[in-house]
Amino acid sequence: MILVIGFGLAALFALMAARPLSTWRVTQGWTYKHPGANQPSETALGLNSLVWAIAAVICVGGALVLHDAQGDARDCDHAKEVFAARDDSARRARLEAKFGMELNRRTETYAKDIVVDVYEVTKGKHLVGRAASSSSREPRLRCTN
Numbered sequence: 349m350i351l352v353i354g355f356g357l358a359a360l361f362a363l364m365a366a367r368p369l370s371t372w373r374v375t376q377g378w379t380y381k382h383p384g385a386n387q388p389s390e391t392a393l394g395l396n397s398l399v400w401a402i403a404a405v406i407c408v409g410g411a412l413v414l415h416d417a418q419g420d421a422r423d424c425d426h427a428k429e430v431f432a433a434r435d436d437s438a439r440r441a442r443l444e445a446k447f448g449m450e451l452n453r454r455t456e457t458y459a460k461d462i463v464v465d466v467y468e469v470t471k472g473k474h475l476v477g478r479a480a481s482s483s484s485r486e487p488r489l490r491c492t493n
Contacts, residue, residue, distance in 0.1 A: 350418065354411020358404040365400035368393040423449075427469040 364371045372393070377383035388396075430449050444450055449471045 350414045351411050354407050354414070358407040358411075361400045361404035361407060365397045365404060368397045368400075371396065371400070423471060427471075430469055 369387070372388060373383060377386070380386045427449060430444055430451050449469055452468045452470065
């Protein structure tokens with residue numbers, strides 16, 4: 349949805365940049381009794397076109413950034429579902445297949461014989477979330493984004 353809004357605004361701004369005199373007539377020219385006598389200079393129209401073109405580029409960039417951020421949030425939610433199913437292997441396999449994520453578990457040993465289970469939820473080669481648990485603590489997934 350954010351892409352539709354962003355690209356729609358960008359198209360409107362690009363149209364305004366392409367036709368600065370028409371934009372002036374619609375937005376301000378109608379207020380004058382003789383709009384032709386009060387037209388802005390070529391420099392002012394050129395600057396107006398530049399501003400609308402920059403606004404169009406900002407809309408496209410903003411829409412793409414926000415869309416990517418929404419995707420990261422969805423990945424985090426899916427990772428939490430996969431992580432929550434770590435003890436139920438059948439449910440875990442279904443969730444991993446559905447979301448295209450894997451839950452990896454490995455054991456690490458530290459000084460003073462502290463043994464820690466490390467869980468990582470990955471999507472392809474991208475680490476989505478990581479959790480660690482010891483005998484004294486239940487793991488909670490922390491998303492990397």
